Amino acid sequence: MPRTLAICAVLSGGCLFSADYRGGQYTCNDGTCPSGLECNTQKRCVAPSQIDAPLGDVMTDTMIDGRMAALTCVDPGVVAPAGGTETGTTAGRTSTISAMCGGFVMNGNDAVYRVTAAAGDMYLVGITGVRAYVIAPCSAAPATPSCLGNTFATQGNPIAFTAAFAGQHFIVVDHENVATAGAYTLTVTKQ
DSSP: OOOOEEEEEOOOEEEEEEOOOOOOOBBBTTSSSOOOOETTTTBBBOOOGTTOTTTOOOOTOOOOOOOOOOSSSOOEEEETTEEEEEEEOOTTOOOOOOOTTTTTTEEEEOEEEEEEOOOOOOOEEEEESEEEEEESSOOOTTOOOGGGGOOOOOBBEEEEEEEESEEEEEEEEHHHTTOOOOEOOOOOEEE
């Protein structure tokens, strides 16, 4: 079976790396592994999150996609159908949606989240810091959609909505005042 031995020298020191590549896995008999891997107690090179995992475990699709959503209609954040809490800030964002809610056009910097609901699902939407409303479908500016229920949530005044159809509903964190932006906590609770 192939066995590799790599030796490197640097003016101020040196290093030694010994690896056995049998079966597509690295062993680390000398306690040293390739970059990004660590030696576990079974003398196998594994990802740091797999340290001391049983021998039968292999790295699978447990890695989390680290890409952050753009929080727009095209790339919204996701709220689980059972509800959840999201935090963020509208500071430094842009206004991508101009919805009509309660006689106001919401032109502030916004962040968009999507919840996939079944017809008849009821939700309570709470917000701190700015405003929040629900639209379906998500229509970016220059369109001016009306928010569901013609109302928006404010701090201490959540809104309730019932999904009239099965599918995607969009919760937009926004404000009617273009100059108002800041941190928020969005809470979506399935009733």
